[in-house]
Amino acid sequence: MTDNIKHHLNDAVLMAYSAGSLPEAFNLMVAAHLSLCDACRARAESFDALGGEVLEQLESAAVAALRPGSYEATLALIAGGPVAEKTRDDLPCAVLPKPLRDYVGGDLNAVRWKPVGMGVKQAILPTSKDASARLLLIPAGTAMPDHGHHGTEMTMVLQGAFQDEDDYFARGDVEIADSDLHHTPVADIHEDCICLAVTDAPLQFDRLIPKIAQRFLRI
Amino acid sequence: MKARQRQVTPKNAATRLLWVEHVARIRDHKDTQAFAELFGHFAPRVKGFLINSGADASLAEECTQDVMATLWNKAHQFDASRASVATWIFTIARNRKIDLLRRQRRPEPEDLTWGPEEEPDQADVLTLQQETELLGAALADLPHAQRELIEKAYFGDLTHSEIAAETGLPLGTIKSRIRLALDRLRHAMK
Ligand SMILES: [Zn+2]
Ligand SMILES: [Zn+2]
Numbered sequence: 001m002t003d004n005i006k007h008h009l010n011d012a013v014l015m016a017y018s019a020g021s022l023p024e025a026f027n028l029m030v031a032a033h034l035s036l037c038d039a040c041r042a043r044a045e046s047f048d049a050l051g052g053e054v055l056e057q058l059e060s061a062a063v064a065a066l067r068p069g070s071y072e073a074t075l076a077l078i079a080g081g082p083v084a085e086k087t088r089d090d091l092p093c094a095v096l097p098k099p100l101r102d103y104v105g106g107d108l109n110a111v112r113w114k115p116v117g118m119g120v121k122q123a124i125l126p127t128s129k130d131a132s133a134r135l136l137l138i139p140a141g142t143a144m145p146d147h148g149h150h151g152t153e154m155t156m157v158l159q160g161a162f163q164d165e166d167d168y169f170a171r172g173d174v175e176i177a178d179s180d181l182h183h184t185p186v187a188d189i190h191e192d193c194i195c196l197a198v199t200d201a202p203l204q205f206d207r208l209i210p211k212i213a214q215r216f217l218r219i
Numbered sequence: 220m221k222a223r224q225r226q227v228t229p230k231n232a233a234t235r236l237l238w239v240e241h242v243a244r245i246r247d248h249k250d251t252q253a254f255a256e257l258f259g260h261f262a263p264r265v266k267g268f269l270i271n272s273g274a275d276a277s278l279a280e281e282c283t284q285d286v287m288a289t290l291w292n293k294a295h296q297f298d299a300s301r302a303s304v305a306t307w308i309f310t311i312a313r314n315r316k317i318d319l320l321r322r323q324r325r326p327e328p329e330d331l332t333w334g335p336e337e338e339p340d341q342a343d344v345l346t347l348q349q350e351t352e353l354l355g356a357a358l359a360d361l362p363h364a365q366r367e368l369i370e371k372a373y374f375g376d377l378t379h380s381e382i383a384a385e386t387g388l389p390l391g392t393i394k395s396r397i398r399l400a401l402d403r404l405r406h407a408m409k
Contacts, residue, residue: 011401020313021375024323034328041328045301046354050404051313052306053355054373055261055268056230064266067280071258074284075251082292098329128323 005172009033009040013154013176018047023131025198028099029154029174032196035097036172095159100196103127104135108159108194111135118142131200138162138187138195146184153177153199160193162186229355230305235348238304246294254291257304262287265312271374272316282319286312300339303351316375357407365400 009017009030016022017030034041067073094107103125104110113121113135119142125133138144140160154176161170164183169175177183187193241257244250265286269279289311297307317325358366 011398015372015401016375018313019373019375020317020321020325021372024326027323028326031326031328044328045306048310049303049306049351049354050358050369051373052303052309052351053229053358054370055264055309055312056305056355057359058264058267058271062267062271063263064270064276064279066262066266066283070262070280070284071255074258074262074287077284077288078291099326102326128321 004170005037005039007167007169007173007175008037009043009174010176011043014040014044015047015050018044018051023200024127025125025131025133026154026200028103028125028127028133029156029196029198031099032097032158033156033172033174035099095194097158100125100135100158103133113137118145120144131198133196133198136193136195136197138185138193140187140192141189143184143186146182148182149177149179149199151179151200153197155195155197158194158196160191161188162193162195163188229352229359232345232349232352235303235305235351236345239299239344239348242290242294242297242299242304242307245291246297257290258287261290261305261308265308268309268312268374269316269320271370272320273374274316274320278319282312282315286315289315298339300343300347303348306351353407354404357404360407361400361403365403369400 013022013026013030017027022030030044034044094101096104096107101107101110104123111123113123116122119139121137123135125135127133135158136155138160144162154174155169156174157169157171159171161168162185163169164175164185166183167175169185238257238260241250241253244253245257262283266279266283269282270276274282286308290308293311297304302310314325317323358369361369
């Protein structure tokens with residue numbers, strides 16, 4: 001947990017996370033950030049509370065009649081016993097927050113890096129295809145090539161830090177970039193920089209898939 | 220102002236506390252009477268929520284039973300100092316919706332408070348339930364058009380442009396209305 005986070009998630013993303021309408025890769029970004037950031041977690045909980053009130057206040061026309069025997073069927077489900085609970089995987093010193101460890105199968109030493117040039121490595125995480133998530137490792141002091149963005153891209157620092165023309169991003173900080181941003185991030189010289197990057201424009205052939213992430217990103 | 224009246228009123232804190240007790244009775248005594256009451260109130264709402272989110276009736280029914288069974292099985296995980304019963308059920312329903320409708324995993328944040336299950340402080344429980352009452356009242360008081368957009372955002376299967384097509388509102392208006400609604404809710408909560 002860190003209080004030093006300066007760059008947070010916006011309302012639009014938190015609301016879409018609460019509503020459950022983000023692509024899996026963006027859910028992963030939000031879950032990872034909330035694991036490090038109390039402030040955003042509290043905001044996310046208030047969006048859940050709003051969802052609860054929407055549910056509570058459904059107009060009578062929108063409330064659906066249950067199938068006859070629905071209650072008994074539910075009791076039968078309960079009698080069938082609970083689904084096994086997830087066991088706790090507690091690694092207080094991990095670099096990767098728990099939701100990321102679930103996708104990687106462990107902490108940093110379990111990541112299968114692939115070189116992408118200039119010493120930069122990446123590992124693509126298995127999410128649904130409507131958006132992509134990857135871990136990036138940028139060697140200390142290295143500049144990423146100057147680049148623009150397709151669609152919406154969010155990057156969160158997990159280790160080290162990077163600097164671009166606008167700002168400095170350290171562990172837990174999230175940079176939200178869209179096609180307007182053109183920048184050259186440079187990893188801090190003290191440590192290799194490891195980031196989680198998600199984007200809704202991962203694969204150009206996926207153009208026809210509705211860009212769900214953009215629903216609320218620019219409210 | 221449109222003459223259209225709300226069919227529901229937000230629940231007061233007393234009702235909310237009663238539901239909190241119901242969950243505790245399920246957890247401690249496997250109390251089917253308490254469960255039947257929660258089921259009667261929430262199950263039709265969960266099903267309606269899922270149908271509005273794009274599930275067909277039979278998937279929504281199956282999913283609703285599952286959500287309500289989860290409430291029973293996980294009653295010990297409910298923390299009334301952090302959520303109202305409605306909030307908790309909403310999150311369970313939302314997660315099942317992602318599982319079943321979207322066939323995706325739902326990554327959840329690391330659980331910070333997992334550990335020895337202590338009974339939450341009663342003062343915290345009361346505060347939280349009262350705050351949720353305020354939020355409910357603020358939502359109920361929103362102008363109809365704003366509230367409807369918030370609902371559609373939570374049903375989650377409309378993009379802003381689809382909302383625009385359905386309501387005939389220009390997109391910019393929709394975005395500013397949702398923002399306005401959030402501002403109002405925040406203000407009402409102060
Ligand atoms: Zn934050
Ligand atoms: Zn970039």
